[in-house]
Amino acid sequence: VHVRLRAMLAEQSVTLDGVFYGMRAALPVMAAQGGGAIINIASGAAIAGEPGLAAYGAAKAAVVNLTKTAAVENAARGVRVNTILPGPIATPPLLAAVEATGGRAGWERQIPCGRLGTPEEMAAVALFLASDDASYVHGAAIVADGGVAARTNSPRF
Numbered sequence: 362v363h364v365r366l367r368a369m370l371a372e373q374s375v376t377l378d379g380v381f382y383g384m385r386a387a388l389p390v391m392a393a394q395g396g397g398a399i400i401n402i403a404s405g406a407a408i409a410g411e412p413g414l415a416a417y418g419a420a421k422a423a424v425v426n427l428t429k430t431a432a433v434e435n436a437a438r439g440v441r442v443n444t445i446l447p448g449p450i451a452t453p454p455l456l457a458a459v460e461a462t463g464g465r466a467g468w469e470r471q472i473p474c475g476r477l478g479t480p481e482e483m484a485a486v487a488l489f490l491a492s493d494d495a496s497y498v499h500g501a502a503i504v505a506d507g508g509v510a511a512r513t514n515s516p517r518f
Contacts (some may be wrong), residue, residue, distance in 0.1 A: 376420035377427070384431055388440060396439025398491045401428050401445045404508050413506045421446075425502045432500030443497050448506020451477040473508030 380401050391397030406414050409419035425444055432442040449455060449468060455477070459468050469476050486505050489495055504510050 373420045377423045380424050391440045399442045400487050400490045401444040403444045405446050405448045427499040436499045436509045444485050446502055446504045446511045447483050449477050460472040
């Protein structure tokens with residue numbers, strides 16, 4: 362139990378505290394210059410459970426709530442705060458996990474659009490949120506996961 366508790370606290374420290382301290386440093390500077398955009402990164406694990414990811418999911422859900430709270434508190438100061446919830450993205454760590462758990466084809470069969478996302482696609486979402494085109498977007502949690510969160514939890518045969 363103590364080992365799991367330590368792991369949960371470490372996950373919170375990296376995932377949630379990093380976002381909190383980053384925003385705490387950036388918000389006064391952005392407000393003083395008349396505004397800006399903060400884009401946090403959470404995960405699809407913030408909105409659904411997954412075995413073995415309790416600490417990770419809880420910390421990412423906290424990032425979503427912290428984002429929404431910061432957005433409400435800072436909108437009048439000209440600062441927009443939003444978060445991206447990526448799904449399975451073809452990064453080296455995920456690709457290693459994919460290979461260790463049955464291979465890419467098995468993962469991609471579980472994704473409605475039929476493929477892993479790319480880092481470039483996540484960058485495009487971030488660029489939109491940072492742009493003037495998103496000037497009315499405050500406190501959003503943008504899910505970019507190939508449709509994973511949109512489906513029901515029915516068994517896949």
